[in-house]
Amino acid sequence: MTVTRNSRADVVRAAGRLFAARGYHGTSMRDLGRELGLQGSSLYSHITSKEDLLVEVVEAGAELFERSATRALEETEEPIERLRLLVGGHVGVVLDHLDEARTFLNEAQALERDHRAVVIKARDRYESVFRSVIRQGIESGELRPDLDVRMTAIYLLSVLNAIDRWYRPEGELDRDALVDSIMEFVVRGANRVR
Amino acid sequence: MTVTRNSRADVVRAAGRLFAARGYHGTSMRDLGRELGLQGSSLYSHITSKEDLLVEVVEAGAELFERSATRALEETEEPIERLRLLVGGHVGVVLDHLDEARTFLNEAQALERDHRAVVIKARDRYESVFRSVIRQGIESGELRPDLDVRMTAIYLLSVLNAIDRWYRPEGELDRDALVDSIMEFVVRGANRVR
DNA sequence: CCTACCGATCGGTAGG
């Protein structure tokens, strides 16, 4: 049995776990120390403040979502394919990086002003990728022309951001079926082909 | 200028305001006292614990949603009309009772086990109303028969529960237009009429 | 990474 010291990355990951489960204000540095098998005060050899930890976890979440969007755009130019990749990528981030995703989505309000502003900008950029892909789908004739682009993006993201609230990987619905289900829900309502 | 004493209801309402804005763990009893212009310790002449306050706010939220669902069912028997009333009622609760709605939706995790279980049951009952109305829409032939009832209810509620994250009453979209927009998004995708 | 602390703040009580 090897007892290794914790790395800074271990600390950030554990913080994500607790922030996602109990919230930032619901997590004390002593809770976090316990999670890692050390004293709360020992955490300060890795970080300089509790807020720092939140910033790192939230930024990790933001990066995961942004990278997913970039990949979707690089993979193909076909709008509906892009939309499916955006949905699949988002589902992947939520399911594979639940803690970072949840903290990014729910705990950004606990950040102080400047850092919160950065997060809001990252969210806007991410949402704008959805908007532009929806717009491309309209231009290509695959989505109906009277669609409200902004609203559609908001509704789709509402569905995606709520997944962690109900989805259980042990359930009957696997990841691909989930993506199909969401795509059907969204695109059937926006599809021109009748 | 009349300086009146605060009632218990005032305390609960103010608690809802702060819990919704900063979260339960992000709100101290002294914060709440300041909000009402009195000492933190004075709150204990109205209530017996901080957790009590959370229970009351969350239950107020639960009741508002349940009453909205009951009203929708009583108003009409036509499935699509019922669905519209459910959506309109939900939008009304979120916009007119934002603090209770937010606390109900986001802060129930801070409740201790027993009370949290009550909330989860209330949510299930509410969701089951959505499911049964969707089922009625399928039976009446207005919604397509291959629709996944559970998933459709979850997606619709995901859209509804995210409204407080982006909707601004000062914006161009008024309440009725919001309801129309959501109904179009959901029903067009589920509508049999082509 | 630990021990030993720090001042500040927490939820809550006693007694008016």
Next chain:
DNA sequence: CCTACCGATCGGTAGG
């Protein structure tokens, strides 16, 4: 509803 507290816990530092 206030004053005056209580013990516990908070984020964080010093010094090893």
